[in-house]
Amino acid sequence: MEEKAAPVRIDPAPVGEPQPEVQPEVQYVYHFVRARPRVVIKRDLLPAVAVLFTIPLLGMPAGWLWARLAPPQNKIILENGKPFPVGLESYHRLDALMVFVMVGLGIGLVTGIGMWLMRQRRGPVIMLAATFGSLGAAWVAQTTGLGSAAGIYAIPADLKINQVVAAAPTLETWWGLLAWPLATALAYGCCAAWNGLDDLGRRLG
Template identity: 50%
Template sequence: MPEQPVGSPESRVESDGVVPAERGPEALPPAEWHHARPRVVVRRDLMPAVSVLSTVALVGLPVGWLWSRLAPPQQVRVVQGERLAPLPLESYHRFDDLAVFLLLTLAVGLVTGGAVWLLRQRRGPVVMLAAALGSLVAAWLALRTGLSFAEGLYPLGDLHRVGALLWDPPRLESGWVVLAQPLAALLAYGACAAWNGHDDLGRRLG
């Protein structure tokens, strides 16, 4: 009796017209993922962004008032020609005034960035820029109103009496200090966004 070729089970099944099911992870068809990235929402976030900007800007008024109370004045002496000469070591208060303003605005900027981040349904670059612009306006208002409050709190008095000791109100000798608050707000908001793991920053969960 002639030997018949012994076929494998797979070959016998294929001869009957049935395709055998291969096993193993290599046999699975590659899965295709179609994940649409969420787009930046601009038009819908414009009005909330305006509200954020105006609200944050108003924070500058109490910050200016608080700075005028915390910043130390300089004690000066009236010299010839109605000029003011600071006493020894009193000129260091010029740096103290600047440092107090920077610390206040940095703290307010960090709190602002964190508070705006809690607006989950409005998270995104539009509201972030609104918070930064509002912080810039707030710092400018704090600068202007703080100097006005300080001048009212420490009036110079009589400049005609030579040798008189007077209190010179706190001063801010650099306008670049207004950048501290918006930079702190951007830092806080950016840190929260980097920590977030959602593509839409969690907007759909709000």
């Protein structure tokens, strides 16, 4: 026959005697502090110079495109031999400017996004080089476009009084030059703001 264990009586702790404190379990959380990346200047100078002198080459096809999209002005030859705009044809001066601005905005957006794809060179140095390079490209586009338009709409030498001729489009203000660099800076800045990484993703390149 199995024997049962005899009950053991445990006396309660005396009142007023301090109880041993139970130490809570300590949890250690380790945080890896990544050093904040700084702006790289020296390493990006040579690529920035290459960008600064390469982007203006895009101005030649842009000017050629503008010369074929901008509308000419129909002018009538006066008695003194000078051409005078017919009716509302003088409004085409604004049309030529707006076409130049739209071409600059479109190619500027492509330029900014293209520069952003240079992942290992992302930063303010390349952005500034692309912006000033775009300004030079806009000047090249204006010069090339005006020369190309003058060749397309060449006025004949033997003009007669009251003869209507198609005059080449013109750009009478320099404000249109700002469209290309502003679009480049805007596209690059929007990509940088959307990225959200401290180094803009350079280390992932």
